[in-house]
Amino acid sequence: MNDKKALGIYIHIPFCVRKCLYCDFLSDTADSSVINDYIEAVKKEISYTALDCVDFKSQFEVKTIFFGGGTPSLIKSDHISRILDKVRERFDVSEEAEITIECNPATADLLKMKDWIKSGVNRLSIGLQSSIDGELKLLGRVHDKEQFEETYKNAIEAGFENINIDIMSALPGQTPESYRKTLEYVIARKPKHISAYSLIVEPDTPFYEIYGEGKTACADFGSNEPGEKRVWPDLPDEDTEREMYYLTEELLAEHGYERYEISNYSKKGYECRHNISYWDGTDYIGFGVGAASYLNGIRYSNTSDIYTYINACMQLDRIREADAFDMYTEDEEMSFDPCSYLTDEKYHEQIHKLSLQEKMEEFMFLGLRMMKGVSKSEFKKRFLKDIRDVYPQIPDKLIKQDLLIEEGDSFRLTKTGIDVSNVVLANFLL
Numbered sequence: 260m261n262d263k264k265a266l267g268i269y270i271h272i273p274f275c276v277r278k279c280l281y282c283d284f285l286s287d288t289a290d291s292s293v294i295n296d297y298i299e300a301v302k303k304e305i306s307y308t309a310l311d312c313v314d315f316k317s318q319f320e321v322k323t324i325f326f327g328g329g330t331p332s333l334i335k336s337d338h339i340s341r342i343l344d345k346v347r348e349r350f351d352v353s354e355e356a357e358i359t360i361e362c363n364p365a366t367a368d369l370l371k372m373k374d375w376i377k378s379g380v381n382r383l384s385i386g387l388q389s390s391i392d393g394e395l396k397l398l399g400r401v402h403d404k405e406q407f408e409e410t411y412k413n414a415i416e417a418g419f420e421n422i423n424i425d426i427m428s429a430l431p432g433q434t435p436e437s438y439r440k441t442l443e444y445v446i447a448r449k450p451k452h453i454s455a456y457s458l459i460v461e462p463d464t465p466f467y468e469i470y471g472e473g474k475t476a477c478a479d480f481g482s483n484e485p486g487e488k489r490v491w492p493d494l495p496d497e498d499t500e501r502e503m504y505y506l507t508e509e510l511l512a513e514h515g516y517e518r519y520e521i522s523n524y525s526k527k528g529y530e531c532r533h534n535i536s537y538w539d540g541t542d543y544i545g546f547g548v549g550a551a552s553y554l555n556g557i558r559y560s561n562t563s564d565i566y567t568y569i570n571a572c573m574q575l576d577r578i579r580e581a582d583a584f585d586m587y588t589e590d591e592e593m594s595f596d597p598c599s600y601l602t603d604e605k606y607h608e609q610i611h612k613l614s615l616q617e618k619m620e621e622f623m624f625l626g627l628r629m630m631k632g633v634s635k636s637e638f639k640k641r642f643l644k645d646i647r648d649v650y651p652q653i654p655d656k657l658i659k660q661d662l663l664i665e666e667g668d669s670f671r672l673t674k675t676g677i678d679v680s681n682v683v684l685a686n687f688l689l
């Protein structure tokens with residue numbers, strides 16, 4: 260029997276054709292020499308982490324691998340296969356592992372998709388966002404509906420069966436009618452999975468200049484004439500946003516999509532295993548710039564500066580060589596302990612060992628995001644306490660308010676609880 264712990268691997272590819280106006284992800288444009296250096300750096304990080312820190316091969320089995328970004332579909336398929344080869348060389352990857360790549364329309368042709376399949380990728384996540392060209396343009400997306408259509412057709416022809424489509428609501432100028440068109444368009448393509456998020460206006464994005472707190476939908480940005488302010492369509496108001504939210508639920512349910520997490524819907528058996536592993540507390544390692552990891556109770560993330568990241572990985576390589584030939588400088592010999600790598604601030608920023616209290620909080624508020632809820636016996640197994648002892652009165656208060664249901668071994672959110680999930684989940688912060 261295989262008693263290894265499950266492990267998820269995330270690989271961040273931080274390159275995009277250009278920046279979308281609402282995006283605060285760690286991504287940017289780059290030339291091919293930076294991309295090549297970056298891929299080499301990621302491979303070194305994978306090698307180093309696996310070789311010197313934890314005996315991953317004997318302790319963990321990799322159940323999921325996820326290439327996210329940025330736009331992973333932008334880089335050569337050869338880069339993806341070389342990274343996967345390195346992961347397989349250093350980790351025990353399950354034969355049934357779910358291997359996903361995020362893909363933006365117009366960044367991958369049929370040939371590239373066939374190459375992905377050859378290298379073992381078996382799930383595709385395509386960022387459509389909207390099927391209305393005017394809305395895509397306002398978001399600053401590089402593709403239109405026709406290019407999505409072509410990408411989707413190629414994905415099917417290449418042999419992808421497990422496909423997710425990302426869509427967004429609450430977009431500038433979007434109406435329930437136009438959103439319905441996007442939903443109907445996506446449903447008609449019959450993907451196995453649909454992620455439906457609401458637009459959030461994040462600081463430090465062009466959209467914040469236009470729609471941020473206290474701003475009117477009017478900005479220099481996007482105007483054709485210098486100094487002239489362009490008037491942008493308003494964001495939908497709260498009631499309209501709610502209407503779109505209910506429409507998502509209703510239409511997707513009508514067409515056999517089961518909601519298994521607040522913003523994620525799938526046909527039975529096609530839930531995204533990688534995302535579920537984040538919500539159920541499985542260990543995962545993120546490789547690449549800014550990537551976050553959670554391993555043996557420690558949460559840490561890599562530097563968010565790409566040049567620092569590349570240099571740090573090259574340095575790791577030098578230290579390995581020095582290790583092989585006993586060539587440390589005296590200072591390095593004094594200070595370098597390979598096994599402390601995971602918690603070494605030289606390589607990782609934001610290293611945090613979770614306290615017992617934080618682990619219990621995460622168990623509750625990540626677990627309750629999923630429609631199946633949290634298991635009372637699993638909580639007891641992990642923390643040797645009952646949920647009700649740790650959170651006296653809270654479950655009963657929420658049950659009385661019709662926000663939580665207790666059913667057999669689980670607590671889960673009610674329909675009303677899902678609608679106000681942020682408020683409900685905040686109750687589980689100790």
Ligand code: SF4
Pocket residue numbers: 274275276277278279282283284286328329330363
């Ligand atoms: S494609 Fe995705 S990651 Fe790239 S800029 Fe647009 S939203 Fe951000």
